[in-house]
Amino acid sequence: MPTYELALLLRNMPKPELKTSLKRISHAIFDCGGIIRNIENLGFRPMPYKSTAHGMTHKEANYFIFKIDTPTKAVIDLKEEYKRDVDIVRQRFFKIKEEERKACTLEEELLPPAYREDVQKMIQIGKTQVNRFTYKFKYNSGLDYYPFQK
Amino acid sequence: MKMALFKSFFARQMLSTHQAVLSTIRTQSSNLKPDPDAPVEMENPFKKELKQCILCKLNIDPDYKNYRLLSQFQSPYTGRIYPRHITGLCKRKQMQVEQEITKAQDLAYMPYTYKHKIFLKDPKLFDPENPVRSHRF
Numbered sequence: 001m002p003t004y005e006l007a008l009l010l011r012n013m014p015k016p017e018l019k020t021s022l023k024r025i026s027h028a029i030f031d032c033g034g035i036i037r038n039i040e041n042l043g044f045r046p047m048p049y050k051s052t053a054h055g056m057t058h059k060e061a062n063y064f065i066f067k068i069d070t071p072t073k074a075v076i077d078l079k080e081e082y083k084r085d086v087d088i089v090r091q092r093f094f095k096i097k098e099e100e101r102k103a104c105t106l107e108e109e110l111l112p113p114a115y116r117e118d119v120q121k122m123i124q125i126g127k128t129q130v131n132r133f134t135y136k137f138k139y140n141s142g143l144d145y146y147p148f149q150k
Numbered sequence: 151m152k153m154a155l156f157k158s159f160f161a162r163q164m165l166s167t168h169q170a171v172l173s174t175i176r177t178q179s180s181n182l183k184p185d186p187d188a189p190v191e192m193e194n195p196f197k198k199e200l201k202q203c204i205l206c207k208l209n210i211d212p213d214y215k216n217y218r219l220l221s222q223f224q225s226p227y228t229g230r231i232y233p234r235h236i237t238g239l240c241k242r243k244q245m246q247v248e249q250e251i252t253k254a255q256d257l258a259y260m261p262y263t264y265k266h267k268i269f270l271k272d273p274k275l276f277d278p279e280n281p282v283r284s285h286r287f
Contacts, residue, residue: 007257048261061258065215092257104206106240
């Protein structure tokens with residue numbers, strides 16, 4: 001089961017109601033065969049912009065982050081269920097990927113264009129292309145003089 | 151006079167080549183004593199340190215939850231994300247920062263059109279006021 005991060009915004013409501021809604025959310029996860037690793041409460045904060053959800057506009061919200069493990073097929077079902085939940089203002093699922101450490105390529109990117117690998121590749125590709133931009137006059141087309149100014 | 155000089159020059163040349171040949175023969179025969187004056191094989195000690203972008207140097211992975219760090223790459227006037235020629239990040243990190251900023255903005259962690267008032271006095275990682283070329287931020 002892959003690990004997901006469920007970022008939720010719950011509307012402004014008193015604490016007992018908040019508790020019941022969190023319980024509801026967790027039960028939904030357990031019902032589709034998932035586990036909860038961690039719940040983080042980022043507090044009751046004013047939002048940087050107002051947003052509407054279920055016919056109500058919200059300017060402040062309770063920010064929560066659930067770290068969960070669920071089967072991949074259950075993610076869509078969970079999303080649909082939370083979409084119907086009135087208390088949830090916004091919900092997003094993110095898959096947690098392990099970032100592979102690669103070397104910084106700043107040095108190569110700051111080189112002058114002639115020394116950069118991607119520019120050299122482009123030049124090589126350009127050489128294989130048919131040149132349709134420069135027109136070369138054909139001397140064997142019937143005229144016995146060169147019509148343009150040399 | 152000229153002929154005499156020419157002959158002596160040639161003779162000197164022959165002697166020098168003869169000496170070179172002798173020296174090579176001598177080194178091949180005596181391998182047991184290494185020459186202390188010969189160059190030692192080592193990595194270039196004057197190699198310059200590879201330039202790294204600030205996030206790679208400090209091994210920081212941008213995260214949408216860390217919206218304070220991401221706000222440092224946002225313009226305080228328009229709320230737009232500064233491009234690579236201003237931030238001085240490598241391609242990979244710049245892409246990551248941009249993706250995380252859009253995530254944070256979508257999740258109402260960060261605003262779209264301005265920068266949070268409390269983050270306006272954060273330390274500057276780069277100088278956006280003196281651009282290499284004019285920008286719309």
